[in-house]
């Protein structure tokens with residue numbers, strides 16, 4: 001769809017973010033929906049934005065302090081198809097595969113991503129069902145993973161997952177876009193991969209060897225010292241610097257009937273380039289060839305980048321606001337090439353009318 005929004009900047013200092021800073025919950029459903037061809041998707045998108053706002057408001061009343069929420073991310077192609085504002089968030093692009101000598105981070109299509117969290121699986125199910133009811137006529141569900149907290153926060157491989165995540169105020173610093181992209185301040189980059197593990201092969205390793213894969217001790221979750229930690233361990237390669245962190249919200253999943261035991265890797269970040277550095281180190285290796293040994297037991301089946309706009313952005317789309325209000329609620333509009341601001345109604349541009 002032709003997009004006429006251009007160069008819209010905002011001075012809104014504190015847009016309301018979606019719930020990307022919470023810690024992992026007990027139950028999660030991850031969903032990827034792709035729009036069908038030749039469908040007018042604008043009206044449905046508007047309703048979905050309204051629904052996401054509605055269910056999050058309702059969750060706050062019904063399940064306070066339980067980290068029950070639904071976060072929506074939008075892929076690059078969908079952003080264009082929906083006629084959302086340009087310029088885009090600075091680092092929003094289609095994720096491209098990263099091919100190492102032995103393992104590849106595949107890229108798969110994703111238009112909308114939903115990260116549903118709840119204290120009970122009932123509320124997660126209800127949120128997923130409500131979304132499906134609206135999306136079903138114009139989109140297909142291409143991924144649905146039901147993740148669960150495994151014991152004391154362990155991945156299905158038996159190691160505690162999430163220990164080195166940023167804490168407290170650092171979460172907003174590493175998880176949310178700041179002043180370097182003012183129009184999208186408070187938003188976040190969301191990167192997801194569905195990994196299937198060769199659990200049989202991993203379990204066949206003696207515990208001391210499993211520990212070398214992660215660079216941490218299994219039972220007590222203590223990190224190995226630099227002298228002992230192998231350079232191809234996961235924690236050696238995924239750690240790309242103290243000032244380059246992301247918020248990981250991984251969840252294990254398991255299905256006995258098809259022997260699919262895995263990790264849904266999910267990271268929120270203020271910059272996608274940080275995630276990319278981690279992936280390069282893991283798949284290509286650092287130095288090249290010294291790849292992450294975890295990948296010998298883990299195959300990435302999906303890989304997609306999304307942008308998580310602020311809740312204010314979703315509210316504005318839901319209300320059919322014009323482009324300046326869509327990117328933020330106190331905008332300053334900077335002129336564009338032909339001198340005209342080229343700003344129309346989002347509803348009209350996105351084909352809602």
Ligand code: HEM
Pocket residue numbers: 155157159160161162163164165193195214216234235236238239240246248263265275278279294298
């Ligand atoms: C196969 C799927 C994966 C599993 C099962 C997994 C599991 C783990 C575990 C158990 C740890 C150690 C404890 C901790 O969380 O700090 C860890 C650390 C970490 N992982 Fe992963 N991970 C996976 C994929 C990834 C990917 C794809 C990335 C990045 C794109 C990543 C980034 C990190 C980072 C940054 C750390 C902390 C490193 C440090 O500072 O010590 N992980 N992961």
